Amino acid sequence: MTPSPLPQRTAMTTPDLPPELAELRERTRRFIRETVVDAEPVPGGRLDQATRDRLQAAAKEAGVFAPLVPKEYGGQGLAIEHWSPILQEAGYSPIGPVALNCMAPDEGNMHMLNLIATEEQKKHYLAPLAAGDVRSCFGMTEPHPGAGSDPAALRTTAVRTDGGWIIDGHKRFTSGAVGAAFCIVMARTPAVDGSPEGATMFLVDLTNPGIRVGEAIHTVDRSIDGGHPHLYIENCFVPDDAVLGEVGLGFRYAQVRLGPARLTHCMRWLGLARRAHDIALDRAAKRELFGGPIDSLGLAQHLIAESVIDIETSDAIISKTAALLHSDPKAGSAMSSVAKVHCSEAIHRVIDRAVQICGGDGVSDGLPLAQYLNEVRPFRIYDGSNETHRWAIARRASAGRRATVRAGERYLGDAVVGRDGGA
Known part of the structure; x- marks a missing residue:
């Protein structure tokens, strides 16, 4: 007999899902709630390797492992427009994405490797990563004045040498x-053999003697395996076949990675916001104050309603952005900035309201809500600060309006004068 769907007060409204995707979502939902939640570390703790391995093996057995990875590499092969329902279910637990092998930075790296790596590179790097046998990291962020929110400030360099490249630089916040x-x-590369000057991506084994993981950067989040340490790259030789994609096109490839990666962060954290909201709803229904349950009080109802609005608007903008990334990647990448800013702030508000509804317990380790706040707060900085995204959003809006005016549409910047001479 088919088991009945698990209750979820903040259930996603996606009635048009193909049957096989709806079934995968239901399997994922059950796996997270029945297997993963009980394995969560105490608030503020980290997932140990043995538990990680056990959960990933169980995810493979349940048929929910690696949802974004092509089937030829052992994944579920989901198209980008179908990522959100599954990643939101995974994100309902802070360790769910790790259990399903769809956590940053591995998820973004697998997506990019699948699109631009050579067959040999896929065999050597993508296959073990997709299987969960290894983890990876992405080295772009640098100490000031190097690359951060502005990738053009990249200072790490790679120069040609016999049979390969020599890389020198210093990275930080190298997640994982x-x-x-x-x-x-x-790394920044000069114009070589007809390739343009710009940036190039290199696949560098961390056993290479020219690269060294340095001191840790202690951050408030705990979900990403491998932390966010410094990475020192000194006289690091890599062969020609270490180039990922084409020389000089690294910034273009970064957008291939970062647009979807921003959106998958939104999806995972929205799942966690749903979890926080459910915790708050449970508390509001069971605890009494001033002669009745908390959820009968107007102030609590306002907090609950605002959270529902933030969840639903986030869900909608994620769906729109995913559809654009599928049909028009350039427009989708631009819209991912809007999604990132909105969702990172809305998700934080939802969890913060849940803390408020739960009162003193919300800021204690008796509930996981305070740790959820710590997990999502860095998202307003990671993947480009929200201020930088707002700057880019405004520039695109202004440029787009100028283009339509040049094409003949009426200019509305001046005061519109009425027939009576009033503005």
Whole structure:
């Protein structure tokens, strides 16, 4: 007999899902709630390797492992427009994406490797990463004045030498680097053999003597395996076949990676916001104050309603952006900035309201809500600060309006004068 769907007060409204995707979502939902939630570390703790391995093996057995990875590499092969329902279910637990092998930075690296790596590179790097046998990291962020929110400030360099390249640089916030098997390193390269001057991506094994994982950067989030340490790259030789894609096109490839990666962060964290909201709803229904349950009080109802609005608007903008990334990647990448800013702030608001509804317990380790706040707060900085995205959004809006005016549409910047002479 087919089991009945699990209840979820903040259930996603996706009635048009293909049957096989709806079934995968239901399997994922059950796996997270029945297997993963009980394995969560205490608030503020980290997932140990043995539990990680056990959960990933169980995810493979349940047929929910690696949802974004092509089937030829053991994944579920989902198209980007179908990622959100599954990743939101995975994100309902902070360790769910790790259990399903769809956590940053591996998820973004697998997506990019699948699109631009050679067959030999896919065999050597993508296959073990997709299987969960190894982890990876992405080396772009640098200490000031190097690349951060502005990738054009990239200072790490790679120069040609006999049979390959010599890379020198210093990265930081290299998420996942501790224990990773390899890093995708972004480095500035000169114009070589007809290739343009710009940036190039290199696949660098972390066993290479020219690259070293340095001191840890202690951040408030705990979900990403391998932390966010410094990475030192000194006289690091890599062969020609370490180039990922084409020389000089690294910034273009970064957009291939970063647009979808921003959106998958939104999806995972929205799942966690749903979890926080459910915790708050449970508390509001069971606890009494002033002679009745908390959820009968107007102030609590306002908080609950605002959270529902933030969840639903986030869900909608994620769906629109995913559809654009599928049909028009350039427009989708631009819209991913809008999604990233909106969702990172809305998700934080939802979890913060849940803390408020739960009162003193919300800021204690008796509930996981305070840790959820710590997990999602960095998202307003990671993948480009929200201020930088707002700057880019405004520039695109202004440029787009100028283009339509030049094409003949009426200019509305001046005051419109009425027939009576009033503005």
